[in-house]
Amino acid sequence: MAVNFLFRCLVGSIAIIAGFVYFVLATIPERDQSLGLACGLLFAAPFPVVFLITHQIARWASPVAGIVSLCVIAVPTAMFAVPGVVASYIVGLLLTFWWIPVGTSHAAISSVIERSNESSQANATASVQQYVFDCRDKGFKDTEIKEQLLNSGWCKSEVEQALLAAHF
Incomplete structure (x- = not known):
């Protein structure tokens, strides 16, 4: 047993x-x-x-x-x-x-995050540029547009970049 x-x-x-x-x-x-x-x-x-x-x-x-x-x-x-x-x-x-594969994994993850940030940054810049175009069509001056964007929380560099890009 x-x-x-x-x-x-x-x-x-x-x-x-x-x-x-x-x-x-x-x-x-x-x-x-x-x-x-x-x-x-x-x-x-x-x-x-x-x-x-x-x-x-x-x-x-x-x-x-x-x-x-x-x-x-x-x-x-x-x-x-x-x-x-x-x-x-x-x-x-x-x-x-x-x-x-910790090095490979971290590199891949940071690459994905970086691309995502770049994509969202590009989308944000495009939306600001569109806003600048719309405001200009309505007759607003760049200083007024800049002030509105800064008051709504946009970074100064993003606003200036959008205003510069909207000139072309």
Whole structure:
């Protein structure tokens, strides 16, 4: 019976690790699989091993200790094995996609932010220029337009740039 129980624990542990390995291999891109797998196994492997060793030592001490170890160790192991695998997968992903290519990622993100800022700046400048054109069509002078734009919260440099661009 004890051998049967240990065998089931071992098979269950192997199944957890095998399921995790399959999950990593199925979801992480091929070039990053080895790192994600290594990180995941590093975090996931201790759960079944600690359980088996501790339970066996307790069973050798006495039958009561074996039952206590089963309750005290098996339940937390079962509770933490699956979250541990998930957590290790997340850590593996973070290490793979954030920590390793950190220079590339930060450069790409800052490039996107910079392009977005340039785009919004260009849109803002275009809207100010259109406002300048509309005001000129209505007969307002540049000094009046400049004053209105500055009072509405536009930066002095943006206003001057829009007025200059509207001359052409």
